[in-house]
Amino acid sequence: MVHQRETVRVGVLGCGNVSSRYVANLAGQPEVTVVACADADPARARALAATHQVPQVRSVDELLTGPGVDLVLNLTPPRAHADLTLRALDHGRHVYTEKPLATSLADARCIVETAQARSLRVGAAPDTFLGAGARACAKLIAAGRIGVPVSVNATMMNAGPERFHPEPEFLYQEGAGPLFDIGPYYLAVLTALMGPVARVGALGATPRAERTVLTGPRAGVTFEVGTFTHVTSVLEFASGALGTLVTSFDVAATRAPHLEIHGTEGTIVAAQANSWGGPVLVKGKGDADFTEVVAGPTAADGFMGMGLVDLARSILTDRPAAATAARGFHILEILTAISTSAHTNGRFTPVHSTLTAP
Template sequence: MGSPHAVGIVGLGVISRQYLDLFATSPSIRVAAVADLNAERAADVAAALPDARALTVAELMADQDVQTVLNLTVPAAHAEVAHAAVSAGKSVHGEKPLALTVTEGRGILEAATAAGVRVTSAPDTVLGTGIQTARRLVDDGAIGTPMSASATWVSPGHELWHPAPGFYYAPGGGPLFDMGPYYLTSLVHLLGPIVAVTGAARRARSQRTIATGPHAGEQIEVEVDTHVSGLLEHAGGAVSTIVTSFDAVASTSPPIEVHGDRGSLIVPDPNMFDGEVRLAELGRGGWRSVAASAGYADSGRGIGLIDAVAGQGPGRAGGSLALHVLDVMESLLRSSAEGRRLSIHTVAERPPLVPLTAASEWSRSLT
């Protein structure tokens, strides 16, 4: 019987609540320390946890009790915090994207390898029953030879709901870097790694207006492209497309569709852990719902860390996959700017399928 894995959380913004909720259900993880630029917020979070202490970032990095740093800072700080964790001899699990650039991301992985620690990264939503059930159908030949896929995510912009949305419009933000990792990581799980891309990107306007919260009415400068379309060539021969946008009101397109020569799949929202998978087979007429057959059931954000620690390795949310997705995103934007097709030079293996695993099993995998 092992001891719970001790995690120190850096950054206690909106997304941290989802991680804390998952860890509260799993005796395999213990939150040992928390840190935030807002010391009062860190103290409040620590007070609500059984054994956690509110520390400064430097104190958390130096704390011998912390085994893995959970990096929930804004994208611009991802690389700095990851390097601090690695330098302190700690593994790191970070929110997406891995870093702002491929150069930064590669530096994190190289430093981690030299230090003998692990790097894992969101999104781990793809390890839930939605994406994994679709993956199993592809693997089992339900659609024949995979030929193509499409991924679509559009909205009018996060400034309409987020109280402090500035970072969404700074480097590391935009619809591609914010939402693209869910869709691109899913496409790699479904169809394998990407070897070349062609991108087209646009910016509808130079400023956005915050709609809610204490900063309502304030203007945000837009520093990134807010509509990105891309053509992706997969190593196995399939071709997929992706559209991410902060410049559209709504869409009727499924989040992801996958097409083969014998069938098609409608894949649920990759920002969620479950959802209905639908299959249409050649000659059988119409769509039918498919029961969950793979994935971590009833899971949440942080399951990728649990998966990695339980397997004593990089797991299915390993840093090499996050770097590959970062490379694809950076290359899509560069392809648009340069007006040409670009090859992808990072290498990532398609992660192993997650067998259908009940919460009662995965939550106690370390204890």
């Protein structure tokens, strides 16, 4: 479906913690215009509109069914992603959703098939693989700087989002936790660089049954944990390369590299995969030491929402998008397989994906 206008009109659904960052980043991007916002809590929508000069505040139903919106930016909690994405598709809207695409493979497949049936497009975060850091890694691999990639080590370890998030409870429930909350960023980059994953094995742990909110007006409130907060997984890529991925909300401090890619002739050391930039260092065959090819974070590295902008360009020009629902589906397949393995004491679990991108 090609739009005849020069910009895609975006309605923001979900005006919580991350919405302000999205709207600020989209301002000035000619391919998109944020025209409306909505939230189950109207006060949140009004606050977002006032802060960022969003022209209209609508109810959720009005945003999904009313005129003047081409694409819904779904920033609701993960458990609501599938239902609201499907409702938007049913009303002829394209959708770009925060990760994950859905919380079950059945719902994710329904999204992809519905979009295909209606000739609509669905994009899914994360989009960090489009940033300067991951693109530099891809170029180094393509140029043969490290030979044939044979392994990758990735770590995302911190003390948990209750340190900075005023309402972190949902991040500690099934379908979230460090694996489903931050794991998608790493898997988006790893699969972009190493190709699809064929099977996984994993172990998980929950050292603390309760957590405490540490910031904002609810500081001091305790809540129960409903998912693994530390997951160590092994990945076997379809290429035969192997990898490890550790995601944890239980680590007070670490000096482990965020991302290393090892080849037959060298190694790439990259920044954390939930960022868009560097630093990126490489040591190839014959090199005396690592050299920096991308410096530390800069404003030109990329931004949260660049996947949505790319999706809008694809709608306007009828070309393939990068952060597609099919990519999001494969990431969810990997996450689900890791979770299954962790719940079955490390039993290796296959990953199969045959979907194409809408």
